[in-house]
Structure formats: structure tokens, C-alpha cells
Amino acid sequence: MLPFSITLKPGESPYRQVVYAATRAIVSGDLAMGAAFPSVRELSQALKINPNTAQKIVAELVRAGLLEVRPGIGTVVAAVPRGNAADRRALFSSEVEELIVEAKRLGASRKDVLDAVDARWDALFGDDHESDRRRSGGRGGRSGGD
């Protein structure tokens, strides 16, 4: 059983889906710092994905600074690195723009978007003491993984 929740959807690369799910679990604190992360073999068998893909997933999470390789122990969750200002600017210019364009296309208002971002933020990090905003709110889905 994996320590984070994921249901693979067809039509999208499993690599991206798993990297995203693991990143989400780590930044939201569902996977605490120092927690063991599944090995390539465990990941591959639990999700029934190609071992090469599992290898790429772990390598990417290590590269992103979310996982840390401890010799003799395995791979563990690292302290969540704060992106630098440039990373944040890049995120705001591309992903946020995409979100706004899509929202506009669907006829959503500026307020709809801001409310949705707020609600989602709360759902993910509602009880995260380190986050800059604290509210009581519903937790993000943490249903059983495979």
C-alpha cells in the first residue's frame, strides 16, 4: 500500500500523474518530512507501472528536492524546499494564466476563480501551521491508495 493516494487515469502519462500526486501529498503534509517513500520496485508493483517510469518518478522527486536519498535507509521525504522567486514568478505567469483563460472561457467570474483558489487552498492546507493562512476547513481527499 502506498503512503499517498492516487488513482491512475488513462490518457495521461503515469509519470506526470504520480509525480503530481506525490508532490501534492508532500507539500500538503500528508507525507511528513522524514517519512519513508516507496522504492522504485514498490512503486512499480503497487501501481503496476513500468519500472523505468517508477525510476524516473523517484529521480524527478529527488531532483525537485522533495525526496532525499539516505544511503542504507532508502528514500525519505525531505523538508519541503521553498521555491525561489524566479520559480514563483514562472508559476504565476504560466499556470495562473492558463487557469484564468480557461475560467474565462467557461464564463467564470474573477471572484469565482479567487473563491475556488481559496477553497482549494483550505482543503489542502487548512490545518497546515506553516502556511500563511490558517482556517478550519475540510481536508483534502485522503482515501486509501492502492
Added chain:
Amino acid sequence: MEKTMQAAVNAVGLTYRYGRGTEALHGVDLSIPEGSLFALLGPNGAGKTTLMQILAGLRRPTRGRAGVLGVESSALTYRERSSVAYVNEVQRLPSWMRVDQLEAYVAPLYPTWDASLAARLRERFQLPMNRPIRTFSRGERMKAALFCALAPRPKVLLMDEPFSGMDAIVKDELVRGLLESAGTEGWTVLVSSHDIGELEMLADHVGILAEGRMRLSASMDDVHARFKRVEVTASEPWPIGRQESGWMSFERGGNRFGFVTEAANDGALQSELSERFPAAHVEVRAATLREVFVAVADSGATAEGRTMRISA
């Protein structure tokens, strides 16, 4: 013997004719990089089994060449053959043997037989140990065959329709057994299927064979990036049969139509279509492997003069 390629499995211009009759394969090219898991998809009768048998050295191609591990398939020596495993749907196993007898019989044939892997596979597959193979179900037979194929840790594993007719539990065991034996390097697998099933997540390369021709051969990343499923919903019904070249698996019903197409960029495709159908709602998403399979296998048939099916 000639070293042909870097690819673990490779074929150039393979043509195969049964007697004077039908050509099962027409000029098939195939290149499977070492370390990848290649899903060979095709409808029944597409030529998958013939291709597998040629690669395994069990048939000589009418024209063209096939090689495994840099050696012509038809010239594999006994030693080389032991690093190439071939498992098929109608596996012949000595029916009077129990699994322990089968193992004692098979293991000495392979210098690379891995006893501890064999033990893990026996457990993973939950093979019955106390009765002969002739009493095995189809699923148990396939598991026994795969057990023999995997335990020697072959460098190349050719599996013809291993999941065919298996229930979900057996499929799951087969996949996990397969992954159990996955080495970290140099493990190349070619698995054929007429159904996508578990292969979408497992494969990193895919080939689509239809009517003896390889219609698509690409990495899964490519497939995920290139093929889009489009759905257009309008406020009024569309004129019948309105569609264009490059729209595969075109379907329409009432106010909606949908198709699969190749496009590198979701956004560009989205805005192009939104511009052309300003009154309609256009949805673009990555096509699933199943959708790509149907589209590609079918579009070739159209090119050869078949009537395009338009479902209402």
C-alpha cells in the same frame, strides 16, 4: 552470425506469406530499445502472433530480417536462445508434471535460472503444488508458463497474448509477477494483446499492428502528447457526416460530434476549433491508448478504401 543493431529487438521490412495464400505481414519495421516494455496492439488476425514467432526464431520471414539482441532470429544459438523467452497463449507444458517436477526439469536447462526468484514467483502466482498441470485452469497454465519463462531472468521476453481470457485477479497476478522479475537494467519485454487493459500504464512503447502493417510505433510519452480526443457540442444538430481528413474515429450524435486527431498543442487545437465553431463548446483532452488504438487501427482501413463507419 551478424551483429545487427543496438535495439534489443528489431525487424526491417518483414513480410510473411502463409503458403501461397494470405500475407500475414507486409513490410513491418520494428525497433525496441533495450530496457523498454513494448506493447504490440492489434485486432485479432492482425499478424501479432506471426511477428512474435518470427522474432522468436520459430518462423522464417518470407522477406526482410528480424533480430533479437543483435543476432538474426533464425540464427539464435542454444545459448543465445536461453536469454530470449517466448510465452504464448496455447503454451504446451508437460501435462503429467506437477510444478515442482516442472521446475526440476526446466531449471537445469538455464544457466541463469534464479532459484530465489522462482520461489517468489511460485508464491506470487499461487501455483498449485500438489496436482499435475493437466488439472490446471487456463489462468494457472499461463502462470506456470510465465513462471518458467521469468525465473531464468531472460534478457528479452516475448509474450503473445498472456492476458487473453484471464480474469482480473489472474491478470493482476501476471502483471505483478512480471514486475517482480523486472531487472533494473536491460530487461526488454514485448507483449502483444488485442486489448489494452493493463498495458497503458505498463508499457513505455507501443506499436499498433493492423492487417499486417505497423500503423504506429512510438513511445507512450509521444502517444500521450500527440493524440487528442475532441468533443464539440453545439446548440443545434450537425449536418450528417460532416467531417474532415485527419479526424479519426469520427462519431456524431444529436448536437455533438467527437473525433481523435493528432496535434502537438492542446491550446492551439482548442483555439483553432473554437474559431471554426464559434457557437459550439469545444473540449480537447489527451486521448487514451484505447482511443488511439481504435482510431489508428481503423484509419488505415479507411485509407485502403473501406467505408468509414459513422455512428449516429
